[in-house]
Amino acid sequence: MSKKFANVKTNLPGPKAKEILDRRHNIVPGGVSYGVPTFVDTAKGALLKDVDGNQFIDFAGAIGVNNVGHSHDNVVSALQDQAEKYIHTGFNVMMYDPYIEFAEKLAELAPGSFDKKVMFLNSGAEANENAIKVARKYTERQAVVSFTGGFHGRTLMTMSMTAKVKPYKFEYGPFAPEVYHAPFPYNYRRPESMSEDAYADYLLKQVEDFFITEVDPSQVAAFIMEPVQGESGFIIPNKKFVQGVYELCKQHGILFIADEIQTGFGRTGKYFAMEHFGVEPDLVTVSKSMAAGLPISGVIGRQEVMDGTGAGELGGTYCGSPLGCRAGLAVLEVMEEENLNGRGAAIGQKVMEKFSTMYDRFDAIGDYRGLGAMCALEFVKDRSSKEPDKEMAPQVLKEARERGLIALKAGVYDNVVRLLMPLVITDEQLEEGLDILEEAIEAATASVKV
Missing domain, CATH: 3.40.640.10 (Type I PLP-dependent aspartate aminotransferase-like (Major domain))
Incomplete structure (x- = not known):
């Protein structure tokens, strides 16, 4: 898939991020967690760029903080x-x-x-x-x-x-x-x-x-x-x-x-x-x-x-x-x-349509759900038993960020990937991000099976 917005140039963390990450581990307690092993340099709209020049599509929004986007x-x-x-x-x-x-x-x-x-x-x-x-x-x-x-x-x-x-x-x-x-x-x-x-x-x-x-x-x-x-x-x-x-x-x-x-x-x-x-x-x-x-x-x-x-x-x-x-x-x-309420509803519709095709493709998805642009995938080991698959969600997120997409884990059983993209995200950015997520699930499915 050709990418216009997501551009990861190096394995994470890159050299600059690694130096800061070492300092971070020396001074910040482990109880303060992080999802992506790098550090932001600039952020605008639905895009993040780190200190090593890697650019990411943001489907996390600082855990739902940036509905109007970064630095509007x-x-x-x-x-x-x-x-x-x-x-x-x-x-x-x-x-x-x-x-x-x-x-x-x-x-x-x-x-x-x-x-x-x-x-x-x-x-x-x-x-x-x-x-x-x-x-x-x-x-x-x-x-x-x-x-x-x-x-x-x-x-x-x-x-x-x-x-x-x-x-x-x-x-x-x-x-x-x-x-x-x-x-x-x-x-x-x-x-x-x-x-x-x-x-x-x-x-x-x-x-x-x-x-x-x-x-x-x-x-x-x-x-x-x-x-x-x-x-x-x-x-x-x-x-x-x-x-x-x-x-x-x-x-x-x-x-x-x-x-x-x-x-x-x-x-x-x-x-x-x-x-x-x-x-x-x-x-x-x-x-x-x-x-x-x-x-x-x-x-x-x-x-x-x-x-x-x-x-x-x-x-x-x-x-x-x-x-x-x-x-x-x-x-x-x-x-x-910018009618962001209407935009939230429209984004949710696009995401759920994509989730429907993912559900048909990947048996690891037990459920997909959403209300407006608050959408999630729940991963299971078996659709009949609905046994939670705790390994899939973190693996999907890892594969996604290596391809330039940042999303979040959630769930009572830690088996859910949730999306909280800024509502100002463009249709092109949204579609690219969803395609990356699909690629990540494909790669994670193969990885977990191995």
Whole structure:
């Protein structure tokens, strides 16, 4: 296959990257992992160039951070303008208008036909942590329910809500109390005798029984749910299950928190993935692509819920930095001007069409799935037994990056390749990247069999 964009000139790491990699191993702890053994030199749109001149098509997007692409001109211009005015004053000390403007726009875009208020923080984990604080304060209840397979962060509280042991929780306990995990639909692995709707009904009944066996609903402050589970391999629940959980929350006075940190800002073809499910979350947490790589996050919530906290109870030194707010405003402008929600839907359609041909070609693919441009392949040793193949996903990624494509691994069983390409990717770049992925699967299939 002739390549126009992907151009790996040397085996990774190249000489310059190897020198930096040696320094990296000497100074950075091993617990801080990396996927590609090289170092970026420049990045633009959906392309990355490393220090040795190798160019890659980016299907990872810094783990879903760059929906508007690397170094978008609008974002760069906004940051340059803001840096010349002031970099930081601390919103709790002297306020600034970009915080207010960004909050107003997010409140308008977020699902929910009710008045909202918005606060900004630094990271996705911090957003989830503060959403729980707000929910507990408002409800005067302590318990929190997340879902099996969910990922919500690496702080004590969010690690407690995360429902995968390795690598996130192993030997890091004890964890925060009053955190419970309810079942979540994994439709590919549901009993063969059940339809998706019957499976949803079965799990909803388990959630109701959960209120008998695990925690009384009168003690539950909130349920927190990813509309599409990210780290677990892009697990997409059906609408009936999401709406059923939402109705249970309303029935018992429990707040419903949508963790939109990976799913937001056009990734699924809408500003917020919960729009696909027809529910209005009481609280929404956002981060990642909201500011094109600047460290900022937020909690968007019902006005009365957000106002349940007192002065000084929420905040932090860098929360809602001026640079982050200006970058976020630029992101929203780009999304509207370039119709990135529509682009996300179109990319998803192209990817799923390609996945369909790959599925017919490679028996190692047990399932392919996606919502908008949030798409994944799940690898198995046998389609009948659905036994996870943990060797295939990392081998596919290795073969892909040697050909100039960067993608990510995920999955409860570490057997999923997920795609989070920037939504500004061109059709040519997308097609080349998908062709490289197909080549990588072919090579990995041969390698694993040997």
